[in-house]
Amino acid sequence: MVATPEKPAYKVIGTRPVRPDGVDKVTGRAAYGADVVLEGMLFGSILRAPHAHARIKRIDTSKALALPGVKAVVTNADFPAQESGTLDLGEGSANPKWLVDNVLAGDKTLYHGHAVAAVAATDWHIAEEALGLIEVEYEPLPFVIDVREAMLGTAPILHHDLRTNVRARGVDTPKDRETNIAMHMRIEKGDIAAGFAEADIVIEREFTTSQFHQGYIEPQNGTAYWNQDGQITVWTSTQGSFSVRDQMAALLAQPVAKIKVVPMEIGGGFGGKIPVYLEPVAAILSKKTGRPVKMWMPREAVFQATGPTSATWNRVKIGAKKDGTLVAADLELCYAAGAYPGSAVGAGVLCALAPYNLANQRIDGYDVVTNTPKTAAYRAPGAPASEYAVEAVVDEIARALDIDPMEMRLKNAPEEGTTGSTGAPWPRIGAKAVITAIKESPHYNSELQGEDVGRGVALGFWFNGGMESSSSAMVNPDGSISLILGSTDIGGTRASLAMQLAESLGVSYEDIKPQVVDTDSVGYTAVTGGSRTTFAGGWVAYELGQEIRKRLVERAARIWGVEPSAVTYGDNGVITGMDKDGKAQQFTFDEICKRLPSTGGHIAVSVTSRKNTTGPAYAGHIADVKVDRETGKVTVLRYTAVQDVGTAIHPAYVEGQIQGGAAQGIGMALQEEYWYDDQGRLRNGSFLDYRMPVANDLPPIEVILVEVPNPGHPYGVRGVGEAPIVPPMAAIRNALRDAIGVNFYHTPVTPTRILDELLPRE
Amino acid sequence: MQALRYARATSIDEAVRMLREGGETARVLAGGTDVIVQARERRRVIDLFVDIKHIPDVMGMTYDAQRGLTVGAAVPLYQVYGNADVARVYPALRAATHVIGGKAIQGRASLGGNLGNSSPAADSIPAMMALDGVAAIAGPNGRREVHVDAFCTGPGRNVLQPGEFIVSLHFPQPVAHSGNAWERFIPRNEMDIAVVNAACALTLEGDVVTAARVALGAVAPTTIMVPGAAEALVGRRLTDDTIAAAGAAAKEAATPIEDMRGTVKQRKHLSDVLVQRVVRAAAEHARSR
């Protein structure tokens, strides 16, 4: 359902054509990383640490090397030495020193499953067998999993060179003391003491969230071939081929010119397929053996060693007046980064209060290392945990004041010109439009029926990314256009970018032939992440279209013997003008294309562009739940996701993004979590026990698209993929409060936790 | 996965011989939905798979209203729950087999495999126990029979001796006015492992329970019979109080551990809830026949 008041008369945008990669994918012909087969290829496998935290005292690889079929064994020592520094990953950044130590552990292993050594052998089974022959002597060390415990002065220290001067309340870490706190940030606006003094009601709560995994169906994989001439080719499943290239260049200390990354089709990423794990290891194994080396992760390794989200602890204090006006907020957000610094707490801080126009606020954020896998981006990284806590407290305030929760949110909604947490004014945003669409939705106005049922709502916000994108377009004599893309296609961007190019030229979508190419074949393009690709790639497609229009106009002018200014390119793709004799002339798009070879040659254009005119996304979700009081099981009866999507280029794919985000968020709300035993070992590294919802755990997710065009984009595009994962945790939690009268302060709210509340204490 | 040998037996005697010769590291291969996963993940050292799926006795299924139901140990589950007599007479067995894995798993997985794997959380074992199933076993010393309720001896352990395997499972024909039911609790709606499962078979005379068998899974080192629950039912009218007493007995009998799948408190509570539910459902089945 699209709830849009007024909108330009687009021809292609807003339609729902079939995706160009669809047939290959449904017939099994699309080539994924697992499909890569090269002459002489070896298979690589990784030995992982059995402890949560340990010093590596000795590694003896001789027995493994002696096994017939084993061609090489490598450890951290096989990588060039790295200095600390900063490497931009697109969505987040990394210190190459930490990155290499995460890829293969240095002198310490920092989490259960941390990679320790790698083997290349003539087949996968031999490689696995060889792992058992590598002798590693560990000295187990005290470990810390919990983020709050890790912040204490008494906690086991992960990195002895880490120093952070923290001056905030309750946390006292002088500059010269070892600490697990990698970063403290604070943003402040207004005067919170004065704000709270104005409040009629103040609610302060503490929340925790578990670690969640992206759960992409395709495990990490990578094949590398370090050629005898020093050229390195990498075939991999990634969200950013250039990001892989740059990480490889840093870790292998090689110039980017020596590295070519070939992005294969990708079976899901959600942020988790930005950091490299296997590719550099495959490369050094290849260098040692002179043969291509293919690696992939067993599912357990994916859970143990690739980026989950942060586990978080958040304290939220909000004050309001009797009429529901929010007057002050004071937040403290502690995010576990995992083994190396770099959680998404920054985004958590910046997003936490974005759904509200709130004059007085203070937000402290902490990035804290713990003996758990290094976190990676996951859909709106950092935002779900902080916004969940805020949305829960706002719900409690609305209840206490007996105000409709959406009325209260409308009253406090931000709009163009009001300022966010940093004090910067908002551009045109759809917060109020989303809230209004919820209030008017059939779902919100329906009656709940039955016992132990409840309804909850929550808002969600995400900034959306801009960054750099490149594309080329070749105009063919038959009127078709080859569109060369640097963005790996995770969610249908071949289609959404081809549609924008078609729109800009007034041609049909079917005439555009998009393809994703390797890093030697297109200009620099940042990751497919941050909900940026349809926005930034769309800008590029639009600029390509403008350039092609200009060139075709010039060509027509030359043929007609007139100045280009006398020729017009119509939005229907028809070029009109007068020739030098004053006679009216026209070319359809196909006609002029046919003339190209004989009138000066083909046209090919390239564009690289970086725009920071992103349009933030607001979402609001409505959840109806039913609780079985005997078993603690929750059934989601009905679910509606409302979102300002700017302009829905391909509405079906936009709806798909929103449904996917909501489904993942519902999993986080009710079922999914990392489970460590008392030795700090991850015990549920499988889809059996890491319980993502299956299809019949979810109701149909109804989607209402609100379109408030982004003025910073030629077609009004805002990112859409991330905002929908933000509201579910709070929407479900608030619905549970409505159903059974219990406020939960931890997510996921599993049947175990519900029974814990409902059963008499023992 | 390590390299291993595969052998196909076409008769009971051949299977016994192969297993005996294979020794400690030989395993029966039925559907392989447990054992192949275990081999891949190196949770077991296996040198030889003896595939029993080509032995006719192991793949057959018969029912008659006098003698009851006999299911070959390796009959795939979809054939068990898809059988009309099973659905009508042994709904506990139908329900338990219907939820094991998904369609793909059910095309391979078997009752013999579920029992042979002897997991305390196995779904079909409590159903087989409540139905007083008997395993027909072949081995180097000939044939013997073991009641399913005496088969498992610990997590992954059972009474089978080297060279022995299960040929078939037999379920007696329930007497008139009998009913049975099975249920499990899982956090998801499918593709999950039981936090607790429970089964009940009972016989009614009017409103009075004259016989009952109650079994529980995932609350002890093996699936267990709950005689206390049966005692709470037998000789009594099936009132809410009687059913609650059976539930309370189940809660008492459960000695679960705490792990990532559930807490002690939750599992004890669910034992009570599920036993009450299966008693009611079994009574309903009895009345409907």
Ligand SMILES: Cc1cc2nc3c(=O)[nH]c(=O)nc-3n(C[C@H](O)[C@H](O)[C@H](O)COP(=O)(O)OP(=O)(O)OC[C@H]3O[C@@H](n4cnc5c(N)ncnc54)[C@H](O)[C@@H]3O)c2cc1C
């Ligand atoms: C995705 C998935 C989902 C699953 N879901 C469930 C579930 O919901 N509930 C559940 O209970 N289980 C589940 N399982 C486990 C498994 O499917 C069942 O235990 C199944 O019944 C095993 O049967 P099988 O024929 O595949 O046994 P196999 O794997 O062939 O054998 C299992 C064990 O029993 C032994 N064995 C097999 N047959 C005999 C015999 N005739 N005599 C002696 N020993 C024998 C084998 O040597 C082996 O040790 C699941 C497994 C998977 C992979």
